[in-house]
Amino acid sequence: xxxxxxxxxxxxxxxxxxxxxxxxxxxxxxxxxxxxxxxxxxxxxxxxxxxxxxxxxxxxxxxxxxxxxxxxxxxxxxxxxxxxxxxxxxxxxxxxxxxxxxxxxxxxxxxxxxxxxxxxxxxxxxxxxxxxxxxxxxxxxxxxxxxxxxxxxxxxxxxxxxxxxxxxxxxxxxxxxxxxxxxxxxxxxxxxxxxxxxxxxxxxxxxxxxxxxxxxxxxxxxxxxxxxxxxxxxxxxxxxxxxxxxxxxxxxxxxxxxxxxxxxxxxxxxx
Numbered sequence: 001x002x003x004x005x006x007x008x009x010x011x012x013x014x015x016x017x018x019x020x021x022x023x024x025x026x027x028x029x030x031x032x033x034x035x036x037x038x039x040x041x042x043x044x045x046x047x048x049x050x051x052x053x054x055x056x057x058x059x060x061x062x063x064x065x066x067x068x069x070x071x072x073x074x075x076x077x078x079x080x081x082x083x084x085x086x087x088x089x090x091x092x093x094x095x096x097x098x099x100x101x102x103x104x105x106x107x108x109x110x111x112x113x114x115x116x117x118x119x120x121x122x123x124x125x126x127x128x129x130x131x132x133x134x135x136x137x138x139x140x141x142x143x144x145x146x147x148x149x150x151x152x153x154x155x156x157x158x159x160x161x162x163x164x165x166x167x168x169x170x171x172x173x174x175x176x177x178x179x180x181x182x183x184x185x186x187x188x189x190x191x192x193x194x195x196x197x198x199x200x201x202x203x204x205x206x207x208x209x210x211x212x213x214x215x216x217x218x219x220x221x222x223x224x225x226x227x228x229x230x231x232x233x234x235x236x237x238x239x240x241x242x243x244x245x246x247x248x249x250x251x252x253x254x255x256x257x258x259x260x261x262x263x264x265x266x267x268x269x270x271x
Contacts, residue, residue: 007049010037016264018054020257023241027187028196029054056153057193122195125186126155129197132185133157136178140166144201157182159201167201172208175201176236198238209242216246219268220253229269234259240266 004021008014011033019026031054038048126148134146137159144161159167168175179199186194200206219230232243240257243266247255256267 003053003055005034005051005053007051008037009049011050011052014050014052015054016257018052019237020240020244020266022054022056023238024056024196025183025237027192028056028194030057031055056196058153120190122150122153122155125190125195125197126150126157128189129155129157129182129186129199133159133178133182133199136181137167142167150195154196154198155186157197157199159199161202164202168204172204175199175204205238208239212239212242213246216243216268217250220247220250223268223270224252227270229267231258231267232265234263234265236262240264243268 004018006014006017006021008017015026015029015031018031019029022029031052033050033052035048035051037050130146130148137144137146142161142164144159144164144167147158147160149156149158166174167178169177178201179197182199183194183197186197198205219232223230235243244255247253247268252271253268254271256269257264258267259265
């Protein structure tokens with residue numbers, strides 16, 4: 001998976017910028033700090049922004065049989081299953097032990113945030129996503145066909161049928177909540193290292209992307225004509241990515257994101 005490099009006054013700000021570029025949630029990425037932020041003389045001169053590199057967490061594509069053989073191989077290594085290859089115990093005290101409070105990840109302190117690959121194959125994650133989504137559809141009393149397509153390391157869950165407006169909700173709010181629930185289930189099933197999951201109902205997201213691209217180009221034209229920046233309404237990470245990608249294809253303007261989720265928004269401004 002391709003890495004992206006971003007900067008910010010702090011590590012969290014640099015991470016926010018990376019999330020916008022990747023169009024994912026924080027629990028779906030791994031990152032490492034390349035440059036720690038530094039304060040300049042009297043807080044003004046000679047300072048340096050934080051710089052990180054980030055990517056979407058890699059997803060395991062191994063077959064269940066391969067995973068069992070690997071686990072069996074580790075068990076046969078003789079007695080020291082909780083020890084590393086150099087003979088020392090892991091910092092967290094071994095399998096099943098909780099890390100100490102001072103060992104938890106602190107992104108603002110610049111600790112490297114890297115993960116292992118997913119614990120279950122992406123095909124099993126897709127099956128879990130479809131099963132849970134189908135259960136939600138039934139709970140809504142709707143009749144629909146739920147399928148999934150794996151595109152690289154992304155699971156696209158599609159809900160197709162008639163009269164599914166209830167599953168979309170005002171401005172896609174219900175669909176967003178459904179997607180969050182499905183994503184949470186996949187993350188739980190995969191031990192926190194699941195694939196990216198997107199859910200679409202009756203083609204709503206595809207239609208919204210087309211409409212959002214057209215809206216963004218309209219705003220860009222206004223920004224270029226007036227020479228003044230414009231702030232858009234708060235959006236989710238996926239929608240912000242559409243805006244960023246659209247603006248990046250146009251000369252003379254740039255984007256930045258401001259605010260905190262769920263009120264984070266994109267600003268389009270002239271160069």
